[in-house]
Amino acid sequence: MIHQCPINIECEVNEILNYDPNEGIIGRVVKSYAIPHCLTGGKLDWRKVHPILWDTGGDFNYYKLGERLSIEKSK
Numbered sequence: 001m002i003h004q005c006p007i008n009i010e011c012e013v014n015e016i017l018n019y020d021p022n023e024g025i026i027g028r029v030v031k032s033y034a035i036p037h038c039l040t041g042g043k044l045d046w047r048k049v050h051p052i053l054w055d056t057g058g059d060f061n062y063y064k065l066g067e068r069l070s071i072e073k074s075k
Contacts (some may be wrong), residue, residue: 001033006049008033 057060
């Protein structure tokens with residue numbers, strides 16, 4: 001468990017696919033955990049989690065909910 005992380009997901013690996021040089025992992029969620037202050041009505045509230053997401057679908061940028069983040073790349 002990562003105690004500094006507001007959400008933890010325990011997974012069971014079913015299969016590892018080799019896509020040289022990468023791998024794809026197929027699995028199932030066994031259990032999920034969340035810090036109580038990240039819940040609203042017993043359900044996860046993403047606005048309270050403040051996730052940072054990385055888009056690998058083409059533009060390879062970082063986002064927070066509803067907003068693209070500007071991150072300078074080192075030279």
